[in-house]
Amino acid sequence: MPERRSDERFATVLEGRIAGANGQAPIECFVRDLSRSGVRLVIDGSADIPVEFELQIPDAGAAAMTRLVWTDGTHYGAQFTG
Structure with a gap:
């Protein structure tokens, strides 16, 4: 299958945080792939990830700032928006 991404991905093992909205606690995650335009996150357990959020590393x-693009329930793909 041909590669559809426009930016090169780099495998990473970084700890990250999805900033909580409206006073919610941050959601811990792992940053597994990183590019100029986006990121793949892995979250242990179930989590209610907002469509738009601040990713902190x-x-x-x-x-x-990022926008959720896809998920399979454990892995989450997000695009940088700002």
Whole structure:
């Protein structure tokens, strides 16, 4: 199957956080793939992930606004929006 992504992906093993909205606690996640345009996250257990959220990667001192694009219930693909 041909590659549909426009940006090269890099495999990572970073701890991340999906910032909680409206006072909700952040959701812990792992950043497994990272590119200029998006990210693949892995979350242990079930979680109610918002369509738009701030992804924080504390060890890298990074944060970015993202939009959820797909999920299979454990893996979540998101596109950077800002």
